[in-house]
Amino acid sequence: MNDVTAAKLAEALNNCANEPVHIPGTIQPHGYLLAFSADFSAVVAVSDGVQKLLNAEPADIFNSTPADLLPSSLFEGVNNALKRLKHGVPNWSFDCHLAEAEPKNCFCTCYLSDSIVILEVEPVVRRPPDDYIAEITDQLDRLRETTTVQETLEQLTKSVAVLSGYERILVYRFDNNWNGEVIAEHRTAEDIHSYLGHSFPASDIPSQVRALYQKNVLRDIVDATASPAKILLNPDIEHSAKLNLTAGVLRGVSPIHLKYLANMGVKRALSVAMFEDTKLWGLLSCHGLEPSQVHPYQRHAIKALVAVAKERMLLQRQYAAERFYAATEESRKALLDPQKEIMAPDELLSAEGDRWLKLFNVESVALVHGRQTTVVGEDCDKSVLVDAANWLVDKHSATGLFSTSELAATKLEAVFAETDFCGLLAVALPYDRSKTGWLLFLRKEVLEVRNWAGHPEKTTIEHYKGVDVLSPRKSFASWQEIVRGKSREWQREEKQAARFLAEDLAIGASAYQIEQLNEKLKKANKRLKHLVHTDALTQIWNRYHLEQSVDEQIAVAKRYDRCLSVIIFDIDNFKGVNDTYGHDIGDTVLQNLALSIEDEMRDGDIFGRWGGEEFLILAIESDLEDAEKLAERLRKKLLSVEFEKAGTITASFGVAEMQEGDTRSSLIKRADEALYKAKNSGRNRVVSAG
Numbered sequence: 023m024n025d026v027t028a029a030k031l032a033e034a035l036n037n038c039a040n041e042p043v044h045i046p047g048t049i050q051p052h053g054y055l056l057a058f059s060a061d062f063s064a065v066v067a068v069s070d071g072v073q074k075l076l077n078a079e080p081a082d083i084f085n086s087t088p089a090d091l092l093p094s095s096l097f098e099g100v101n102n103a104l105k106r107l108k109h110g111v112p113n114w115s116f117d118c119h120l121a122e123a124e125p126k127n128c129f130c131t132c133y134l135s136d137s138i139v140i141l142e143v144e145p146v147v148r149r150p151p152d153d154y155i156a157e158i159t160d161q162l163d164r165l166r167e168t169t170t171v172q173e174t175l176e177q178l179t180k181s182v183a184v185l186s187g188y189e190r191i192l193v194y195r196f197d198n199n200w201n202g203e204v205i206a207e208h209r210t211a212e213d214i215h216s217y218l219g220h221s222f223p224a225s226d227i228p229s230q231v232r233a234l235y236q237k238n239v240l241r242d243i244v245d246a247t248a249s250p251a252k253i254l255l256n257p258d259i260e261h262s263a264k265l266n267l268t269a270g271v272l273r274g275v276s277p278i279h280l281k282y283l284a285n286m287g288v289k290r291a292l293s294v295a296m297f298e299d300t301k302l303w304g305l306l307s308c309h310g311l312e313p314s315q316v317h318p319y320q321r322h323a324i325k326a327l328v329a330v331a332k333e334r335m336l337l338q339r340q341y342a343a344e345r346f347y348a349a350t351e352e353s354r355k356a357l358l359d360p361q362k363e364i365m366a367p368d369e370l371l372s373a374e375g376d377r378w379l380k381l382f383n384v385e386s387v388a389l390v391h392g393r394q395t396t397v398v399g400e401d402c403d404k405s406v407l408v409d410a411a412n413w414l415v416d417k418h419s420a421t422g423l424f425s426t427s428e429l430a431a432t433k434l435e436a437v438f439a440e441t442d443f444c445g446l447l448a449v450a451l452p453y454d455r456s457k458t459g460w461l462l463f464l465r466k467e468v469l470e471v472r473n474w475a476g477h478p479e480k481t482t483i484e485h486y487k488g489v490d491v492l493s494p495r496k497s498f499a500s501w502q503e504i505v506r507g508k509s510r511e512w513q514r515e516e517k518q519a520a521r522f523l524a525e526d527l528a529i530g531a532s533a534y535q536i537e538q539l540n541e542k543l544k545k546a547n548k549r550l551k552h553l554v555h556t557d558a559l560t561q562i563w564n565r566y567h568l569e570q571s572v573d574e575q576i577a578v579a580k581r582y583d584r585c586l587s588v589i590i591f592d593i594d595n596f597k598g599v600n601d602t603y604g605h606d607i608g609d610t611v612l613q614n615l616a617l618s619i620e621d622e623m624r625d626g627d628i629f630g631r632w633g634g635e636e637f638l639i640l641a642i643e644s645d646l647e648d649a650e651k652l653a654e655r656l657r658k659k660l661l662s663v664e665f666e667k668a669g670t671i672t673a674s675f676g677v678a679e680m681q682e683g684d685t686r687s688s689l690i691k692r693a694d695e696a697l698y699k700a701k702n703s704g705r706n707r708v709v710s711a712g
């Protein structure tokens with residue numbers, strides 16, 4: 023970088039940004055400036071050359087009152103303007119015909135600067151043609167017919183060329199670092215140099231110049247080759263030394279900027295600021311190859327075109343955003359479809375992720391919750407995602423949103439260092455108070471080829487007004503830079519849509535959690551029911567269940583006029599088993615007996631433990647004979663079973679069939695009595711209630 027050190031460059035940049043361009047102490051020499059006291063009674067300052075307009079010497083001018091000094095039409099014009107300015111209008115313009123002075127036709131602009139009244143007078147050289155209004159209307163219509171932002175900008179440059187006569191019209195858009203890129207251009211002849219696609223460094227339009235555009239959107243430099251006219255202050259009046267010319271049109275141009283224009287081959291220039299909401303978005307810049315003056319009406323026409331283009335672009339952006347939201351909506355419907363079975367967030371991501379890859383133009387979408395990760399698209403190391411999410415939880419939980427198109431310029435640089443990802447859009451899942459769940463959209467690098475208009479590194483420094491400043495570039499020859507490490511930028515609607523999707527995932531997650539809870543509850547209920555109805559030792563129905571079943575089956579049998587029988591059986595001499603082999607062996611006998619009997623049962627019959635070593639069978643649709651047969655079969659089955667240490671055992675069976683008027687207790691009582699008889703008549707037998 024020549025012999026310019028970084029420190030010197032920074033100082034020079036700073037000096038450039040501090041040049042007080044709004045109080046230049048000069049005006050452009052084609053016009054005149056007069057400044058009056060707030061009460062319009064005294065002349066405070068005039069521009070050098072105003073003698074020509076007023077036909078008077080400066081000394082006389084300063085000694086005269088405005089009423090004596092100004093031609094009557096001008097005096098009236100200012101008086102009239104003052105009434106408007108007092109009502110808060112920032113500046114007021116009027117046409118003026120000067121009968122006795124040259125030039126005859128003027129365009130005047132009045133404004134207040136720290137309560138000093140400033141009058142700028144521009145000679146009107148050439149009026150626009152008579153059909154100019156028709157031409158403006160035609161161009162406005164053309165602008166209104168455009169359908170994309172790019173088309174609008176291109177039409178704007180063409181329309182401005184038609185209405186202004188400038189040779190090269192550019193639309194220059196600022197990036198986040200205030201570098202500008204020419205994104206639309208119109209040239210009136212092929213041999214005029216093109217800057218389309220070229221970038222200009224931020225230092226070309228330093229911050230205080232950008233700030234001026236916020237206050238006065240138009241800058242008209244009529245002759246970039248002319249020396250500025252000094253503003254002469256009335257030595258007899260005390261006032262601040264410099265006049266703030268922000269609101270006017272004649273403000274003198276910084277010599278550095280004039281040099282810049284000269285190096286570019288531009289001899290007149292007009293720029294109009296373009297805003298997105300209230301932020302400076304770009305500039306419409308008109309370049310002329312020869313000095314010339316546009317009529318103030320033409321300036322207004324250009325401003326009107328820019329205003330219409332801005333509206334148009336806003337509308338087109340809204341349409342584009344709407345189309346994007348509509349596409350997102352499809353995904354949201356799928357996420358929240360009540361017909362679909364409820365899925366876990368990671369399942370939802372797997373189901374919808376492919377759609378999101380396309381919609382957001384990303385390489386990967388990931389869901390991270392604690393140490394759990396799900397990735398759709400190109401894989402990313404789990405530990406990278408977990409570390410990123412931890413950082414996000416720590417630093418961005420409050421907003422629940424983080425985005426960058428240059429990870430290497432953020433604190434996540436080290437986390438993503440080993441990956442190919444350069445862009446991250448992260449949104450917190452709002453179900454999570456601690457914001458530990460994050461949805462991440464990841465983009466890879468997009469190599470950006472920047473065509474700089476002139477080599478930004480070939481900067482030289484020069485001395486200007488006692489300080490070092492950047493020299494205007496001598497060459498604007500194209501120079502190519504490859505910008506690495508950046509992804510496509512995240513659009514506002516993408517951020518908004520990502521938030522919506524995270525919300526939906528969170529709702530999905532809550533629904534899933536509720537379903538999970540319901541499932542758990544169902545299982546717990548089932549377990550509880552099992553516990554309530556099952557005998558813990560033998561795992562067959564318990565007395566509680568058997569009693570309910572007897573009641574139910576009696577009711578069913580009565581309603582459908584079916585038979586029902588009850589078998590109660592009791593192990594013979596079971597006390598002996600316990601006494602001989604111990605209680606544990608007794609338990610095992612009970613368990614094995616339950617298994618053996620269950621094996622022999624028909625599907626419809628109900629078998630359970632009635633208590634101790636006593637069991638009950640409800641033989642559905644069985645009469646006494648059927649039940650007896652069943653009991654007999656079971657008795658024999660028991661004889662065939664070897665109960666390990668306990669060997670074989672026998673049991674006694676009592677059988678009873680339901681009779682008219684039977685209740686649970688009467689039916690069971692009869693079966694019990696039959697069992698009693700079986701025991702008393704020698705055991706190991708089946709006895710039926712008569």
Ligand SMILES: Nc1nc2c(ncn2[C@@H]2O[C@H](COP(=O)(O)OP(=O)(O)OP(=O)(O)O)[C@@H](O)[C@H]2O)c(=O)[nH]1
Binds near residue numbers: 592598634
């Ligand atoms: N191991 C074990 N024994 C049980 C259980 N429930 C009852 N018993 C035993 O079963 C035996 C029943 O004895 P008794 O009522 O005298 O009848 P029994 O010895 O089977 O003689 P009979 O019924 O007259 O043939 C007692 O020793 C009880 O302790 C149990 O859950 N496990």
